[in-house]
């Protein structure tokens with residue numbers, strides 16, 4: 286069994302972009318409950334919060350997007366490490382805030398466990414596109430909303446976290 290600490294976490298290179306596309310096609314989109322409406326939801330979330338207005342002391346932000354762990358590797362702390370490693374790198378580059386648009390329960394829970402707070406909630410039960418309800422929440426495995434989540438990065442995040 287692979288342990289999250291045994292893996293190497295690195296920044297992808299441009300020439301690896303096709304590998305990323307293939308990885309997301311295999312591991313992200315099949316598990317993303319929104320699929321066709323994802324981009325509409327994300328565009329609403331994108332404009333829902335003005336981070337620079339909410340956090341006057343912030344001028345550089347990390348945006349976490351499409352965090353994905355292969356299903357057979359899930360539940361072993363890899364997602365947690367991906368977030369922590371990203372925060373660590375962002376902190377080194379002067380970011381004071383991390384944000385994410387979390388569209389389903391697993392990512393919302395993952396971020397919550399790492400101290401993220403929700404700044405905005407989009408309720409899927411009432412969400413409409415062109416005047417029509419688009420989500421059947423009964424089929425969404427317990428997800429009823431999307432959330433804009435934030436975490437203030439502290440200088441100590443420059444040090445790598447140990448497992449919390």
Ligand SMILES: CC(C)(COP(=O)(O)OP(=O)(O)OC[C@H]1O[C@@H](n2cnc3c(N)ncnc32)[C@H](O)[C@@H]1OP(=O)(O)O)[C@@H](O)C(=O)NCCC(=O)NCCS
Nearest residue numbers: 316351352353354359360361362363364365391392394395
């Ligand atoms: C979300 C995802 C990245 C989590 O990665 P992971 O490696 O399985 O997560 P971890 O083992 O690091 O778990 C960390 C925390 O996340 C939460 N979590 C992870 N998977 C969860 C699930 N299926 N349901 C509810 N909470 C979950 C738990 O709170 C867990 O902490 P705990 O076990 O101490 O309570 C992974 O499930 C995934 O790739 N999902 C499909 C794609 C997706 O939805 N990505 C997010 C889009 S923004």
